[in-house]
Amino acid sequence: MPREADELAALFGDICAQASVPVMEVYATDFTPEQKADRSPVTAADKRAEMLILDRLSHDLPDIPVIAEESYAAGVRPDIDGDFLLVDPVDGTKEFINKNGEFTINIALISRRRPVAGCVYAPAMKRIYIGGTRAWAGPLSPGETFDAAALEPVTTRPVPSGGLTAVMSRSHADQQTQDFADRHGVTQKVSAGSSLKFCLIAEGRADLYPRFGPTCEWDTGAGHGVLNAAGGCVSAPDGSEFLYAKSEQNYLNGAFVAWATPEPGKPQG
Numbered sequence: 504m505p506r507e508a509d510e511l512a513a514l515f516g517d518i519c520a521q522a523s524v525p526v527m528e529v530y531a532t533d534f535t536p537e538q539k540a541d542r543s544p545v546t547a548a549d550k551r552a553e554m555l556i557l558d559r560l561s562h563d564l565p566d567i568p569v570i571a572e573e574s575y576a577a578g579v580r581p582d583i584d585g586d587f588l589l590v591d592p593v594d595g596t597k598e599f600i601n602k603n604g605e606f607t608i609n610i611a612l613i614s615r616r617r618p619v620a621g622c623v624y625a626p627a628m629k630r631i632y633i634g635g636t637r638a639w640a641g642p643l644s645p646g647e648t649f650d651a652a653a654l655e656p657v658t659t660r661p662v663p664s665g666g667l668t669a670v671m672s673r674s675h676a677d678q679q680t681q682d683f684a685d686r687h688g689v690t691q692k693v694s695a696g697s698s699l700k701f702c703l704i705a706e707g708r709a710d711l712y713p714r715f716g717p718t719c720e721w722d723t724g725a726g727h728g729v730l731n732a733a734g735g736c737v738s739a740p741d742g743s744e745f746l747y748a749k750s751e752q753n754y755l756n757g758a759f760v761a762w763a764t765p766e767p768g769k770p771q772g
């Protein structure tokens with residue numbers, strides 16, 4: 504469904520743009536974070552943006568079930584038996600709370616256990632990424648109308664002769680991740696919050712993103728979709744496929760590595 508994937512990515516862009524309004528309203532206040540049952544933080548922004556996104560999706564794509572971070576935490580668990588949507592209304596909640604701007608709004612479509620369309624929007628950084636058959640990125644201020652025609656195509660970069668740049672979690676970096684980078688020719692390490700890490704590779708500003716700490720499918724689906732469309736891939740550290748729809752393990756991901764190349768660990772010359 505090539506064209507459809509691009510249309511869906513643009514639809515997700517439009518919905519993320521709209522969802523940025525409540526997110527940035529809360530961001531501008533002295534909000535108080537709460538703790539979820541798993542002790543991870545949540546704010547009014549996550550809840551308000553997720554309600555808006557779910558409203559739009561139920562109207563625009565009524566037949567596709569949705570797994571959304573906050574609803575899932577509250578016990579909403581639709582049966583998945585085919586295509587489904589993943590929603591993370593504020594990925595990088597810690598970055599949101601720390602007010603460093605590195606948080607994103609994420610929507611992805613998963614088909615046959617793989618992302619086929621996605622949008623990652625970083626409203627505080629005023630940048631949006633969408634991916635379907637190809638990937639595009641561009642400036643977008645919170646509350647501005649989304650216009651797919653205003654975006655530029657983005658692609659991953661060939662291996663730089665000076666060594667690889669790895670992008671890693673700002674809040675969840677660990678020794679295993681550092682070791683993987685050191686074993687794979689990384690000469691520069693950059694920290695970033697949220698799904699922006701996939702997007703930095705997608706637009707040719709980094710070469711890999713190793714992640715050994717836990718994430719959930721809604722944290723990765725949209726960024727993974729953008730990266731695939733830009734010419735990269737995501738795999739398990741041993742090179743095996745990184746798949747979605749892991750309902751039996753509560754959509755929890757295992758370790759993965761995002762690469763700038765279409766095959767894991769095979770840098771282009």
Ligand SMILES: Nc1ncnc2c1ncn2[C@@H]1O[C@H](COP(=O)(O)O)[C@@H](OP(=O)(O)O)[C@H]1O
Nearest residue numbers: 593594595596597672674675696697717718719
């Ligand atoms: N113990 C844990 N279990 C599941 N996911 C975790 C986790 N610790 C961190 N994460 C995930 O890592 C994401 C943040 O990644 P990063 O540190 O790269 O920005 C979080 O997204 P949220 O901020 O949406 O909760 C959260 O889902």
Ligand SMILES: [Mg+2]
Nearest residue numbers: 591594595722
């Ligand atoms: Mg998240």
